[in-house]
Amino acid sequence: MNELAILTKAMLQERKDIVMAILGGFIAGIAGVCLFATSGYLISQTVFAPPLYSLIVLTSLVKILGLVRAAARYAERLYTHRATFSMLSRLRTAFFAKLVPLTPGVLNQKRSGDLLSRIVGDIESLQHYFLRVAYPPVIVVMVFLATVLFTSAFSIWIACLFILGMLAAAFVVPAIVMLGQRKNHGRVREQRSALSTEVTELLYGFRDLKVYGQLQQRGEQLESASAALTAEQQAAARHLLRGQSLHVFVTFLISWSVLTLGALLIVEGSLAGVFLAMLVMISQTVFEEAAALATLPAYKQDSEHAAKRLEETVRAADVLAEQPSGKLPAGQAVSIELSGVSFQYEDEWRPALKDVSLHIPSGSKTAIVGPSGSGKTTILELLLKLRTPAEGQIRFNTTSIQELDEAGLWQAANVVLQHSHFFRGTLRDNLLLKEEAHSDEALSAILNKVQLPDKLLDDMVYEKGENLSEGEKQRLALARVMLRTGRLWLLDEPTSSLDYITEQRVLRHLLAQAADDTLILISHRLTGLEAMDQILVMDHGQVIEAGSYSDLMKQKGYFYEMKQIELQMIEGS
Numbered sequence: 001m002n003e004l005a006i007l008t009k010a011m012l013q014e015r016k017d018i019v020m021a022i023l024g025g026f027i028a029g030i031a032g033v034c035l036f037a038t039s040g041y042l043i044s045q046t047v048f049a050p051p052l053y054s055l056i057v058l059t060s061l062v063k064i065l066g067l068v069r070a071a072a073r074y075a076e077r078l079y080t081h082r083a084t085f086s087m088l089s090r091l092r093t094a095f096f097a098k099l100v101p102l103t104p105g106v107l108n109q110k111r112s113g114d115l116l117s118r119i120v121g122d123i124e125s126l127q128h129y130f131l132r133v134a135y136p137p138v139i140v141v142m143v144f145l146a147t148v149l150f151t152s153a154f155s156i157w158i159a160c161l162f163i164l165g166m167l168a169a170a171f172v173v174p175a176i177v178m179l180g181q182r183k184n185h186g187r188v189r190e191q192r193s194a195l196s197t198e199v200t201e202l203l204y205g206f207r208d209l210k211v212y213g214q215l216q217q218r219g220e221q222l223e224s225a226s227a228a229l230t231a232e233q234q235a236a237a238r239h240l241l242r243g244q245s246l247h248v249f250v251t252f253l254i255s256w257s258v259l260t261l262g263a264l265l266i267v268e269g270s271l272a273g274v275f276l277a278m279l280v281m282i283s284q285t286v287f288e289e290a291a292a293l294a295t296l297p298a299y300k301q302d303s304e305h306a307a308k309r310l311e312e313t314v315r316a317a318d319v320l321a322e323q324p325s326g327k328l329p330a331g332q333a334v335s336i337e338l339s340g341v342s343f344q345y346e347d348e349w350r351p352a353l354k355d356v357s358l359h360i361p362s363g364s365k366t367a368i369v370g371p372s373g374s375g376k377t378t379i380l381e382l383l384l385k386l387r388t389p390a391e392g393q394i395r396f397n398t399t400s401i402q403e404l405d406e407a408g409l410w411q412a413a414n415v416v417l418q419h420s421h422f423f424r425g426t427l428r429d430n431l432l433l434k435e436e437a438h439s440d441e442a443l444s445a446i447l448n449k450v451q452l453p454d455k456l457l458d459d460m461v462y463e464k465g466e467n468l469s470e471g472e473k474q475r476l477a478l479a480r481v482m483l484r485t486g487r488l489w490l491l492d493e494p495t496s497s498l499d500y501i502t503e504q505r506v507l508r509h510l511l512a513q514a515a516d517d518t519l520i521l522i523s524h525r526l527t528g529l530e531a532m533d534q535i536l537v538m539d540h541g542q543v544i545e546a547g548s549y550s551d552l553m554k555q556k557g558y559f560y561e562m563k564q565i566e567l568q569m570i571e572g573s
């Protein structure tokens with residue numbers, strides 16, 4: 001199956017362990033059959049009061065076979081599990097490698113809880129494919145053929161009975177299980193996604209839900225999702241149990257049939273009575289090996305469904321697989337040109353950007369201002385190749401953005417997005433996200449520049465920066481970016497939560513560092529923009545005014561109006 005190609009590839013990569021596992025499984029299976037056959041024969045032999053040495057040989061054989069079986073089973077378990085865990089780790093890595101390039105797109109379409117459940121649950125389900133789908137039939141066939149060959153030496157009829165029993169165990173029982181499985185196909189997985197989604201939403205929105213008095217209602221929703229998952233899991237477990245019981249029933253049916261047929265053959269004189277117990281014991285052991293076949297279709301369907309969902313999640317990655325190799329010139333400031341750029345978000349009725357053309361000279365400082373929703377952030381996202389324009393061209397120097405490798409672009413840009421993420425760890429860990437080498441002195445100097453002199457590098461930061469104020473988060477994000485050496489700065493409202501004085505101090509250091517670099521600053525506030533070479537004013541996805549601060553003030557257009565309103569508000573407050 002197409003969806004399982006990645007799994008088959010992972011299995012091939014573990015072929016050494018798989019061969020060892022098959023060898024161990026075969027030896028354990030055959031040793032088990034021989035052990036019970038010998039025990040049966042030993043029991044029958046004792047009736048004839050055989051010489052002591054033959055009893056000693058038989059009991060020793062039983063002991064040796066017991067040991068061999070245990071050792072081979074241990075080896076089988078060791079190698080199958082080692083292969084499974086290595087495959088799981090390969091699958092996770094392969095899935096993440098495909099997921100990372102398309103993360104912005106995937107996150108738009110999928111709820112994060114669903115994505116989490118796919119990453120964790122579905123990949124884990126794939127471990128069953130090797131352990132419970134691909135591997136058991138190989139062992140069953142090998143052990144069974146050897147057993148049938150051995151049995152046929154005593155009675156061809158009993159060998160035929162074994163074949164009949166195996167057909168029932170390998171095809172009829174799994175087919176019955178499969179029929180039942182169709183009914184609850186994928187329901188456990190869907191319920192797990194639903195629960196995971198509820199949990200993440202509750203965790204992310206805990207504070208807001210509490211403040212708005214919605215916590216109880218959400219808690220009840222979570223409980224009902226949990227109960228639904230438990231019910232589906234119980235139904236699936238009951239179904240598997242029914243399959244296993246059916247298999248045990250077939251095993252006993254065959255054992256009784258062997259006993260009856262054997263008795264008839266003994267009466268007929270075509271089978272020596274001393275072998276009857278041996279054949280009955282063999283029938284019980286050889287079908288024990290085939291128990292895994294009863295649940296095989298259920299696991300097969302489950303693995304295929306998991307593989308399909310994972311494939312759906314990363315399908316777009318194949319489209320994006322070919323990455324251009326162009327790079328921004330290292331150590332040089334770049335110019336940026338947008339000509340006739342339009343962009344519309346999926347499922348949105350109006351474009352976020354309409355025919356935007358602008359030029360940003362290399363080494364210049366540009367501010368983009370405009371009302372909320374006017375398309376400022378969208379421009380940055382297009383420049384970072386997080387989104388692709390529907391129309392128009394974007395060029396860095398003379399190179400089209402389509403020819404640039406996105407990783408190289410991110411490497412060359414110093415970016416602060418509207419919401420920076422903070423991880424649980426020390427302040428130092430959060431500053432050195434890229435594992436760049438910076439001394440503690442350099443880190444402390446940066447903390448001073450962003451007006452956080454009281455913070456210590458060993459201070460703990462909680463998950464998502466819970467113990468930091470919004471202003472502190474913004475200053476730490478700026479400190480992070482100021483530790484980088486890129487010559488292109490893309491800053492999306494990096495100081496919106498700072499008071500005016502702190503903002504001006506931080507921006508002064510930042511502009512000094514970026515003196516010769518190309519810098520784009522998105523700003524809601526219009527204060528301090530005198531230092532910018534040009535200001536682009538946006539409204540409804542278009543650049544409606546462009547020029548230096550003094551030009552725009554002289555024009556007395558939209559920017560001038562906005563400035564007057566801001567001044568009135570400052571005076572009024």
Ligand SMILES: Nc1ncnc2c1ncn2[C@@H]1O[C@H](COP(=O)(O)OP(=O)(O)OP(=O)(O)O)[C@@H](O)[C@H]1O
Nearest residue numbers: 108345346348352371372373374375376377378379
């Ligand atoms: N992920 C998205 N999916 C769909 N529409 C979006 C998405 N992000 C933004 N938009 C829409 O695109 C338009 C431009 O948004 P954008 O974030 O670029 O504006 P902005 O000027 O940066 O706003 P703000 O100043 O509030 O950050 C808005 O109408 C917004 O609703």
